[in-house]
Amino acid sequence: MKNTLIYSLIITLLFSSCEITNFDLQDNPNSITPAQVDPNYILNDIQIAFAKNMSRFFDSTDQIMRYESMNDTYAKTADNGSLNTEWEVAYQIRNNYLILDNYVTNNTDYTFHRGIARILNAYSMSNLVDFLGDIPYSEANDPKNMNPAQDNDKDIYDQLLNELDLAITDINNAVLIPPTDLYFGRSIGSIGNANPTAWIKVANTLKLRMYINMGNTSMLEELITQNNLITDPSEDFEFKYSTINEPESRHPYYVDGAYTGGDFSSYIGNNFMWLLKDSKTSSDPRLRYYLYRQIGIHPQDDNSGNFLKCENNPIFDFCYVGDFYWGRDHGDDDSRPADGYKKTTYGLYPAGGAFDDNSYIRADKTTNLEGKGILPIFLSSYTNFLIAEAILSYGVSGDALPYLEQGIRHSMRKVLAFESVTSILAASQADVEAYVSFVLSEYNAATTNNEKLDIIVREYYLASYGNSIESYNGYRRTGYPSILKAPIYNKSIPFPRTYALPKDAVNRNSSINQRPITNQVFWDTNPAGFIH
Numbered sequence: 001m002k003n004t005l006i007y008s009l010i011i012t013l014l015f016s017s018c019e020i021t022n023f024d025l026q027d028n029p030n031s032i033t034p035a036q037v038d039p040n041y042i043l044n045d046i047q048i049a050f051a052k053n054m055s056r057f058f059d060s061t062d063q064i065m066r067y068e069s070m071n072d073t074y075a076k077t078a079d080n081g082s083l084n085t086e087w088e089v090a091y092q093i094r095n096n097y098l099i100l101d102n103y104v105t106n107n108t109d110y111t112f113h114r115g116i117a118r119i120l121n122a123y124s125m126s127n128l129v130d131f132l133g134d135i136p137y138s139e140a141n142d143p144k145n146m147n148p149a150q151d152n153d154k155d156i157y158d159q160l161l162n163e164l165d166l167a168i169t170d171i172n173n174a175v176l177i178p179p180t181d182l183y184f185g186r187s188i189g190s191i192g193n194a195n196p197t198a199w200i201k202v203a204n205t206l207k208l209r210m211y212i213n214m215g216n217t218s219m220l221e222e223l224i225t226q227n228n229l230i231t232d233p234s235e236d237f238e239f240k241y242s243t244i245n246e247p248e249s250r251h252p253y254y255v256d257g258a259y260t261g262g263d264f265s266s267y268i269g270n271n272f273m274w275l276l277k278d279s280k281t282s283s284d285p286r287l288r289y290y291l292y293r294q295i296g297i298h299p300q301d302d303n304s305g306n307f308l309k310c311e312n313n314p315i316f317d318f319c320y321v322g323d324f325y326w327g328r329d330h331g332d333d334d335s336r337p338a339d340g341y342k343k344t345t346y347g348l349y350p351a352g353g354a355f356d357d358n359s360y361i362r363a364d365k366t367t368n369l370e371g372k373g374i375l376p377i378f379l380s381s382y383t384n385f386l387i388a389e390a391i392l393s394y395g396v397s398g399d400a401l402p403y404l405e406q407g408i409r410h411s412m413r414k415v416l417a418f419e420s421v422t423s424i425l426a427a428s429q430a431d432v433e434a435y436v437s438f439v440l441s442e443y444n445a446a447t448t449n450n451e452k453l454d455i456i457v458r459e460y461y462l463a464s465y466g467n468s469i470e471s472y473n474g475y476r477r478t479g480y481p482s483i484l485k486a487p488i489y490n491k492s493i494p495f496p497r498t499y500a501l502p503k504d505a506v507n508r509n510s511s512i513n514q515r516p517i518t519n520q521v522f523w524d525t526n527p528a529g530f531i532h
Helices: 039-061 084-106 108-132 153-172 196-214 217-226 252-256 270-277 380-394 400-416 429-445 449-463 468-478 503-508
Strands: 237-240 374-378
Touching: 039 084, 039 108, 039 374, 039 468, 084 108, 084 503, 108 153, 108 196, 108 468, 153 196, 196 217, 196 237, 196 374, 196 380, 196 468, 217 380, 270 449, 380 400, 380 449, 380 468, 400 429, 400 449, 429 449, 449 468
Parallel strands: none
Antiparallel strands: 237 374
16 A cells, blocks of 8 residues: 555645635645644645545546446456555545544544544545445554555445444534535635534435445435435535636546647547437437537538548447537547547536537637536435435335436536526526426336336436446446446456456555456445446
């Protein structure tokens, strides 16, 4: 394991994506001991590192979940170089949490600080478990032990759930309120004090998320009955980016998506674009908010090069979905033409880019939000979809249909109100009602719970654009959406049920050994090969 296990705290607040004005960063040392630490600085570092790491996890999963086209194989996309940074930052968060925990032992005024740190550590480490299975935990972050042993993934989950209960107790017993809350106390240009109600809802909702994976019916029933979860868009757990580029504080999609003068190096997945555009009787109202088309020419009609090599090739599922949406099929690893300023890119939501108003101009020439997007960590729409799943899959009390409807409506409300759009092409309430009516009719016509669950998870998938962790977990947990296509090439390479352990961790820790990507995390009890 890399030496994120030593007691060092590197303050990285300049990574922050907003104008932070109410705390001083000028005198931070490069290395401090626990006795010298300022709990406010430690908590700030944890908050920023957490946002950074969530963004990295999303980036690592977008391709296998078809939001972007996977231009390689599953083996390469989930190889031992994929999660090196995520691993290191997760243990940095844990290290700083342990320093803060040690500090609070002697100064109980700071229990709120520790409570937030417990929540973000639990969220971060649960992601590592979900992606990797067994990892070092109980022996990790000990400066005297450079080879910490792996813990059983189920045991780690149990410890993290206990940490979340302790976090709620910490916040309820708080004396001092942290002055900087980068998630619930901020707007662009200012940052306010921490919000205890919001953080307790995050802790409970993270428990819901973990118990869904575990299939723990009694605990799901208890959490849903208590109703202290993220259930309204005003309570959404998100990180807000800004327009500042030095230091880089804009949404990563915006920076990568050809808005800053460079090419868009990725492709939006054809499967995802087809789901939005053509899978229902009318296009998804979120389509023009999610995606932006840079050119009003069909690839086969563009005279500057051969941009549609897949045309008339029967192995391709889509090749081109039409209406100037330039993307690629899943697993198409053919050479790339010079189409960086032509292909469809990220749009207004969540990237802070441009609304697609049929302008058909390069992304860097548009009027846009200049990267002032959001990182959708956990939204109220997600909560509703998970409760609907819990009712169908685990026998939790209730009717799944209202939760499905609420999940769709909350997602529409979030996306369509993200920024005021004055274009005549902006989605209307009538568009939303038509979409909801179609999905609910489809649901009511389904004859089995599996068919109904497929619809719920499909709508969760569409609402999770910008957060592919939720889709990755849901796909392994349920096998849905069933409509996702297999890779065009290399079909024999199995879907990564977990990622390979980071090579740095394996090379530097003699207690752990590499595992295949067919290894399954404890809660993934489905048969091998049931998803592609």
